[in-house]
Amino acid sequence: MADQMQLCNISESNFEQCTKCSICTTVCPVAAVTTDYPGPKQAGPDGERYRLKDPAYYDKALKLCLNCKRCEVACPSGVHIADIIQKARMRSSEGHRASLRDTMLANTDLLGTVANLVAPVANATLGLAPTKLVMDSVMAIDKHRTFPAYSRQKFTTWFKRHAAKQQDDFGQHVSYFHGCYVNYNFPKLGQDLVKLLNAVGYGVHLLDKEQCCGVALIANGLYKQAKRQARVNADSIRKSVNTDHRTVLTTSSSCTFNLRDEYPAVLDVDTSDVRDSIMLATRFIYNLVDEEKIKLIFKQDYKRRMAYHTACHMQRMGWQLYSIELLRMIPGLDLVVLEQDCCGISGTYGFKKENYERSQEIGSVLFKHIADAQVQAVTTDCETCKWQIEMSTGLPVENPISVLADALDVEATRQANNIN
């Protein structure tokens, strides 16, 4: 009876466990810079008590939430504060249509497909002052922002033409969920992963069907579309894991977090059966090294000083350890691990005109720490953090996989792992 009573009184979000200590509010990057946002405690568990009585208590200010999850990371009582806020936003959005701007920003794959076809034109046009002014005034996309450049060739096109055939020759195999950024904007990151894994004897394969993970769709309130895409991805991942026995690797912390945790928590798409087989490539590779299944040999003459930035969703997953420890294996890399501060972009949030100033103010603490660190470059597992930090500090930002691939002595590594 006792067990029953305690168990029955715990919801999925654990919100009954909130002791009102307010610690979440002390770490919220939004509440720190604006009084328009009531803070995670009130927006989350406090407000939920009212909303349970009557949905009309929904507060529009909840759209200011970045969904950075720092409140959940800080909560000493295990309350899923940001999930409560996301779900409340989702319920209140039913029956409303997202604006053209939000739909455009959220559909990273549609936008990418079109832009790839006309990449030189798109890049030139999106970067022009008149275009930026039109986007600023008509679309409310802030003029300070530059869209990440689009690649002329999609990652998948490159892969099919130049890499796919060799992959079957390897003894071990993984699948790669490349995500929109690698596919449309920055194929080099995907190429770096293939280079790295091939050097240690792993073949890399695409999923049967990959759609945008939907992290931007969720953030912009396009839940139905997000659910549809989530189901397609879940099916492809299941086939890879269950039929082909291939772990699904990623190179973006936000895609990873979305596939593993937001699908069940926010979209009600259950991926629990394959959750353990979806992971960031750094975690997978670290574990192979740790278990002495592979060896990584780095260039003797590699020399660089870099700062590692823990992206918010990376911190929520708790996996920064793997990226940091892998990077520490590079003898010539002088790595500064930065304090865990939010960069302020939060996917598409910072692109919106109404959020621009807030976004930069949130990031200012991090930018100062980066300046103080006196580094040549920054490394982080999130592509939107990369855009924000590059724009705001002028320093180049690379994914840890690219840093590893760059520092790797490919020939020596192949030999050390007996790859012909």
Next chain:
Amino acid sequence: MRTDTVIMGGGLSGLTCGIALAKRGQRVTIVASGQSTLLFNGGSMELLGNIDGTPVTYPLETIASLPEGHPYRKIGADRIASLADEAKQLLLDAGINVEGDAAANHWRVTPMGVAKHAWLTLSENLRIDDLKQLPARRLALMCIRGFFDEPNSMLANGLKELGFEVDKHEFTTDEITKLRRSPSEMRAASLAKRLSSNNALQRIADQVNSLAGDADMVLLPSVFGMSDNDSYDILKNMVNKPLRLVATLPPSVAGSRMQAMLRHYFMMLGGNYLMGDSAVKGTLEGDRLTTITTAKLGDMPLRADNFVLATGSFISRGLVADYERVYEPVMGLDVDADKDREQWTRFGVLEPQAYSRYGVTTDATLRCAKQGKTIANLRAIGSVLSGHDTVKMGDGTGVSLLTALAAAHGILSDK
């Protein structure tokens, strides 16, 4: 993942132990499930404040008379003085400016205006070494308009009872007025984040300087500096009179800063700090713990030569009580707790409560046990230990700091 030592718990004791080990070249991983109770600390450490309701003036002399099971007795009364010096130095090295001496307690002032014994107090806070010789005669108590976290009438009355003359002034500035637009967030941490720029601090100093009159010390609530000492240092130079701060209701700015500085120091020494993760399972082989599984790292457990349990007491879930028993949730370690639920609590919230002395069972070297068998490479430190009483004895932070250092010494001498 393998490191030399894995510490479960990232609060005061976990971080202190981690720093002591990392300074000696160990690779250390800390698993911290959320922020710690250090965020409820107003800026003082206590070694021993009371025994059986009687205030303790000279803690070092009194420790020998503590009951056998007290953590101080386990680590040895004769070692307390040197461990206390080492703890103070560690805090200073982390940038936490504390003052005080283990030989004789001083008084700190609570947000309610009550004087309580303390061992170390932040130099920015109001501290009284001798109640007969107050550090100032006349205080200008500067109250921020609309501020939630300081019951300033109670504080003023308390200070008067201690013998101060108190002039209470209310003030506001542009930044503070703007913050009042958010009805729920006139809290200490929110203020600290908005009052860190030179301009914001100058506006406060201007108000304080014009209102302070002939007071010989200015008191402000502790709302300066969430992660460093800069705000207070700048403000102190702008205010014309000696400036001291008073602790607020939690979450505390000084506590957040101490936590941030300790974590920063630990990470500077190369430590891994896994924020928002928690240990869920331990695997034993014979009398040794081999791995710890965490919620986030999942099927890749943490391996180490030594492990430390620093998960805190009931509030931090280092101990759990259900309808039938008190238990340690990660590994089901042996606990010192009454079996009979009737014995756990006593009627009257201010009465000494048995549960506040509950904790995991340890031997003289702080090693834990399961079903009566000692685990050779698992030590417990801080609030998860049995035999002390943070509320009634005023020994919580001291136990955290000193047992952390004792465990670190034990681990280093094992090798």
